[in-house]
Amino acid sequence: MARKDTMNALLTRGISEENVEKLLSKYNTMKAISDAGVSELEELGIPSEEAADIISKLSKRASTKAVSKPKETVEEVEIVNMELVSNPHEYTETEKQILDICEKENLELPLKVVVDIASRIQDKGLTDDEVKAITEKAAEMCERRRMDPNESVGIMAAHSIGEPGTQMNMRTFHYAGVANVNVTSGLPRLIEIVDARRVPSTPSMTVPLVGIAAEDENVARHVSYEIETTTLLNVATLETDITNMRLIVRPDPRRMDDRGITMDDIYERLNKIKVLRGLVQIEGYDIIITSDEPSYKKLQQIFDAAKTAKIKGIDGVSRAVLSKEGSTWKIITEGSNLKEVMKVQGVDATKVKTNSILEVADVLGIEAARNLLINEGRDTLSAAGTVDIRHIMLVADLMTNDGYVKAIGRHGISGRKSSVLARAAFEITAPHLLHAAMNGEVDNLEGVAENIIVGQPVTLGTGAVNLIYTPKRG
């Protein structure tokens, strides 16, 4: 596209054809030209004044863009108004006591163990000596239960997650909690997680509420209407008047009231839709959309556009159901749009959850995505027998290792292995080999698959140790 489009763009900006020719001999895009600067353009034989003129003409649009963009982001920051929750662990007395012992005796205890022990022995009237004995014993147990170096932890994790897969259910749907929201579960969900799909097959959010919304059902319902997409059909009945070539919209005042929608809202919304622009009128209690062309096709288009017109709510959220947990209300949705939902008033933006992993990675960052991978993986697997969380953590860490979510499979991790042979042995064999030949790739035989292929010990487990025993002569 580039050359012809650029040429047209330059000409419309009133740059002489002669100069355009000269510019295009060196630059491909508008941006390249505007970045080049006056002196560089002069080199192409364009007089300096003209060059400056060109630059200014081109940069005009760029500069307006540059101004408008930060403005948008500023706005967003204001709306979201999130507080950074920094929550360093406050050590209790017992925890401090145990940690002190650890430090003094030079013992190593995972923090989780310290916290757990402390919570169990707190206020049970144990003597200092007993606490010390417990700490020492615990440290000894932890030491004994450490993983051995060179262990093939990856294969162990893959086995542990893959093996229960055969026993999982395929029944896609299952009701999430009390609310009647369908969520994919079982094997299809597990596959979806490791695939790192952009959009899960059943996106869903759990939206906890704060303040009065959390306590009062009616307020909560209002929040849910802010979230749930309301289409015209939800609040009105449509009637096609073929004789007059128009569409009559009969809003239901009760339902409009429920959802806090006024006639003006509907009017405005409909008027914003391209097909309907300028055709909408309020007539008494009805809204009339008159076709501007006497064709049934157009009328049909109007009908379709009006039917699906969004009046209120957040894009992508098709349903929002209230659910009570303890004494507080929360909303469970079908469809997910984390960024927008977090902005809604009454929503506890710090605790909103979604099951769309890539969305979380986009909105909240990679660490959040990793945590979601672990949680979703654990919840899905818990249906088919327990799997140690360490295995799931390893998979999640591998998938999010370099800052974005990579899939398990040929488009993700397996396709990016350093070894040609390993990639060829997995999938898409021939193209990998041909490419390796073209680029002169070298396979250093460090992984498992490639060493098996050439027939030598792998570099894991006992194969990782290189011990040579030289017997004494004589």
Place this chain on the structure above:
Amino acid sequence: MNGMQGISKRIGSIKFSCVSPDEIRRMSATKIITADTYDDEGYPIEMGLMDPHMGVIEPGLRCKTCGCKVDECPGHFGHIDLAMPVIHVGFIKDIKSLLESTCSKCGRLMLTPEQVEQRRRNMELMEELGGDSTDVKLFSKETAKDASSRGICPHCGAEQVKIKLDKPTTFREVTDNHKLTPKEVRERLERIPDEDLQTLGIDPATCRPEWMVLTALAVPPVTVRPSITLDSGDRSEDDLTHKLVDVLRINQRLRENRDSGSPQLIVEDLWELLQYHVTTYFDNQTSGIPPARHRSGRPLKTLTQRLKGKEGRFRSNLSGKRVNFSARTVISPDPFLSINEVGVPIPAARELTVPIHVNAHNIEMMREFVKRGIKPVTENGKYLPGANYVIRADGRKMRVTDRNAEEIAENLAIDYTVERQLIDGDVVLFNRQPSLHRMSMMAHRVRVMDGRTFRFNLCVCPPYNADFDGDEMNLHVLQSEEARAEARILMQVQENILSPRYGGPIIGAIHDHITGAYFLTHENPRFDRFQAMNILTKLDGIEIPEPAGVDENGKEYWTGRQLFSIILPKDFSVQFKASICQGCAECKKENCEYDAFVKISNGELVCGTIDVNGIGNSKGKILDRIARDYGSDRACQFINQVTRVALGAIMNHGFSTGIDDEDIPEEAKLEIANFNQECIDKAEAYVDSYRDGTLDQMPGRSLRETLEVKVKATLEDARNDAGRVAGRHLGMKNPAVIMAKSGARGSMLNLSQMAGCVGQQTVRGERLARGYWDRTLPHFKKGDLGAFARGFVTHSYKTGLSPTEFFFHAMGGREGLVDTAVRTSRSGYMQRRLISALEDLKLTADGSVKNTAGTIIQFKYGEDGSDPARAVGGKVIDYDDLFIEVLGEERAAALLKLDRKDNGENYGSREKDEMEYIEDEEGSDFEMDEPDYDGGE
């Protein structure tokens, strides 16, 4: 064998590169010009496709290049000189991008020197930062795209004409639809200077782009494409040979026509035909052209097809291999084998051998083995191991026969190797497919036995997921000392009692073992001397304890708990809740009225019932503790002993179940029927209110969905209540209930379906709705939404189902079968992907997890560095155990929680049987086929 000694060499790395036409000709053993293969006498024709310079496949002949015989000659490449150049399909996309990004006149990359410099710097930076080959690929692609978006060459100023690719191998110039011949393409590629190639990520030393347009075709050695001689004496050539014949034939015709100055049109047609044949020679599944076919219509298997896919070279021959020293047969159970043992039938033991290196210490023994020959038997008909082969120090292998046994034994010398038949105690690997986790292949000790099946202890069924309905398993005999040592230390069954998946025992008592333990310990029964002896009779090396007391008749007796305590370690203490625990609001502990609180102190079972939560696989608390704290030897001993004691107890008690166990009294039946009717009426009422619109719509649901939800909930109640009523009438004396409650087999749901009511049948979680218009079966009125019309089964399995109910039940059952079939293939593919992605991860000595590129995946494995197999159900430490051990039972009592989450799952459930049923029908192909893809992207 000699190569195995000392330090073996390792291949350090493998470099891939393209072969230049010059090199093809240089390494060629012969030029091939004729399409004929054999002459009339059946000898290969010189300069034909079977030229003996390229190696030999017939015994007796010698290779004309290296002079070696079959199996010694590795084979040598030949070559075909192509009359006209032809494009290599595999590189078509790369050729296109090269043509687009370089000038058609001067051949330079169409970027300014500054841009090139910038790109170079970025590339270097990327390599410095550890970019892999994929990054380089993506970056080069971008470079090429940038260069090709320019219409005028910045170097020579030539205007560029866009190029279009007509799949698969034709290039056209867009302006005048002029076809670029491979020759022109090659000329353009030749003009690209080496420096510019480097900018594009191509190493000119390993691959000049013009090599992608072939002028010479390497012909693989005959050993790569051997011909087979059929019984009739006809020769059948390999697919590759067929394809090469096509290439040669067209090549010949093309040359003749070109040289004789035939019309351009004819030459071009032949050229295209040659292109087609060379293309299909490389890849016979190229999209856009019809695959070359055999005369029978079968598509030819050419180079790419040989490599790719599940049956391709990589996955079928390189990543996995067929082996010797292995055996496969049906399996059957033997409770009197240790969990570490495997029973090997004599015919298999005679074939499988272990190589023993002869030295000064064992030469006499080895001589004895050899002297016995291949089928020695003792006087009483018992198995005696012999030897099958003797390998001399110079590597000659000699078969031992009855005739030469004496002589070979006589000549046996040090440094010979004797291939000895299996004896008891040999270490072998035992495996059952699908091998889904590492416990699918474990090391066992051999026990040579009569019969024709492999036998092993029942406790080892869960890790293999085996049963005895005709399952077969594989056995591999290890051939080196290192392998045996490693197998013994890492792979033996007893080392795998704790599963790394969930940190609990995967090997433990199952089925009747658990029922037996229940009978032995529940309510602490008394046994007289005869019974006690019977129960203990299969235990080795134990002391019979003093009788627990004397009963009213003056006879001494032993209690069940006393007998159970014999096999516990003497200092063993533990407390937990048994499976029969009713889950009271407040636990009465020792005073539990159901005898469900288990307390063991100092090796004495004080109270409680031993069931699945004590010794069962995946849940057994006692097992778990012993395996963890007393080591694998003790755990193995405990499992062996506890299962035998349990079997002794169940045999003493006698145990059977039948359909009459599900008999319930008339009044119970009436109660169930009444409640069912009530629920059905209620469902009917919902349907009515749905009809007249009085049904309250649930938020976010349609009216119809609301109805379904309500009706389903109501009918669910019906079944649950039927189960409750049935459960009330089937007391703890009922064998089926004992099995369900103790966790041996079956569940209360199974029982209530047999005794009470089967319940609602579903497809995809919905009540049945498909079939005829507006109804499921012609027995119902159209639009009937009531319970019966939509698959509610009110009868029990015992009373029998009505015809419509039976049909509905079959519908639900069918869904289950289809489900399992789909699931096996899907989860198989998922696991393959998981393994491929995770196989290279390794825990390094500093506790971090790294991949082969050295990237850190985790700084500390699992955030605490502990082993999931050694951690208790995911926790590094079981705090209850910690407190009891440090503080003693009394002091710790206040701190205990005694909660234990169930882990593992119900092995051998109904699902598994269904799965096998499917497998039988479709073959156990549990892997998804490689999805179709189209070339590179």
